[in-house]
Amino acid sequence: MKKLLILGAGTAGTMVANRLNRMLDMDEWQITLVDQDPVHYYQPGFLFIPFGVYSKKDVIKPKRNFIPPQIKLIQSEIEIIEPEHNRVRLTGGLYLDYDYLIIATGADIHPEETPGLAEHEWNQSIFTFYSFEGSVELWKKLQTWEGGRMVVNVVENPIKCPVAPLEFLMLADWFFHERGIRDRVELVYATPLPGAFTKPMASKMLGELLVQKGIHVEPEFYIERADPDEKKIVSYDEREVPFDLLVTIPLNKGAEVVGKSGLGDELNYSPVNKYTFLSDKFDNIFVLGDASNAPASKAGSVTHYAIDLFGENFIRYTSGQKLVENFDGHANCFLESGFGKGLLIDFNYTQEPLPGRYPLPGVGPFTLLEESEANHWGKLMFRWMYWNILLKGQELPFPPTMTMAGKWKA
Amino acid sequence: MATRTIAGKTVAVNEEGFMTNPAEWTQEIAVEIAKEEGIEELTEAHWKVINFCREVGAASGKAPTLRTITNGAGITTKEMFTLFPKGPAKKVAHIAGLGKPEGCV
Incomplete structure (x- = not known):
């Protein structure tokens, strides 16, 4: 059995666990997930709480609900990562060893x-x-x-x-x-x-x-x-x-355990290849989501696109092939602008957000960088998609890399 | 890609005026850009920071963030603001011929 250890069961950790659980041969792999907090927070919802648009119950659910039964979920703090020994020590002294490690410990204030x-x-x-x-x-x-x-x-x-x-x-x-x-x-x-x-x-x-x-x-x-x-x-x-x-x-800083394990920069973000998320220091460690130093937006949408591509890359890599440098830093987000309206921005590492129309068959187009009511509904619909589609590692009808279709160039 | 002539040398720049090829940088260019940024004279303290940023840029291919500079060059944030007023990391990256610091996405 090959052992995959995932640290952090937030947005990135949960999505990648679900995705790999489906893609890997679970007769050959054992996936373990560690997180200290039993509650999953829908962080984009925090924005709406002060204005009474969402209440507490809209943004919290038990983590357990989103982890498939084949995956072992351990609730514990992480004491230290020992990459030279391919193992992690939990608070309380338990050691977990791994063949591959995914760090998804996020960022906090x-x-x-x-x-x-x-x-x-x-x-x-x-x-x-x-x-x-x-x-x-x-x-x-x-x-x-x-x-x-x-x-x-x-x-x-x-x-x-x-x-x-x-x-x-x-x-x-x-x-x-x-x-x-x-x-x-x-x-x-x-x-x-x-x-x-x-x-x-x-x-x-x-x-x-x-x-x-x-x-x-x-x-x-x-x-x-x-x-x-x-x-x-x-x-x-x-x-x-x-x-x-x-x-x-x-x-905002990455998790302290990343820093004290010698895997972080001055803000405890872990340096990676920004196209593949492979750690700069160890060839069996990947860092996903907000925990890495990739110069993409620290947001669930970015992580979602990254993991769309990461799943296949991980299969390639663990079967002895090379990683494909394919993540382009793609982000898109609905911005709530008040009075029942919103904006949509769509961009990547090299292409800044532009105005235009974002095509989406059946629902769109959504206006880019311009207020519309459709964007507001897109934003509210997103909470449902997060709990029911995204976290479970399923694909959305959006391409993971950015497209220039519908964007107006200056 | 746009170019412009600074201190008698034609160099490649991006739309925000940051040099795109650090190898084209010279000390004379730094003096010239510093003046455009409102810094009349580059003192020894300025050069210490500029040189540190050049080293980081050469090693990582990226301009350092303010935090990298204060951690690595033995200077406080307050002093950085005195030397390079307003956005110090951005300003020193501009003067040192490096791209805009990637910290700000």
């Missing part, structure tokens, strides 16, 4: 890395929606908040789902309109980027949308500290942005 954030004003006037608990606390706060200056701040890139802060602002604009207090709310986006988004065309078009919605952007803002008493955030170049309510997207 670290508010404690920025002075002033996770102190006495945490969940009082300083919040985050980048965790389940945080989004629920923010929902409670927004029930009774009477207005003022709401500042959304990204501490440092990369972050999970780079469009989520923009969506949050646009949903906030809609939410305060609905509550009849939009005129008493100032919305500010303080970002380390030079504009609304990273790539030029999307930055321009999303920037214009923010202006229309009365959302002020404070660009190139690298936060040094928050001052919880004076209610302001201060940048390294000593600019100050005052707030009544701060919504932070704290520093």
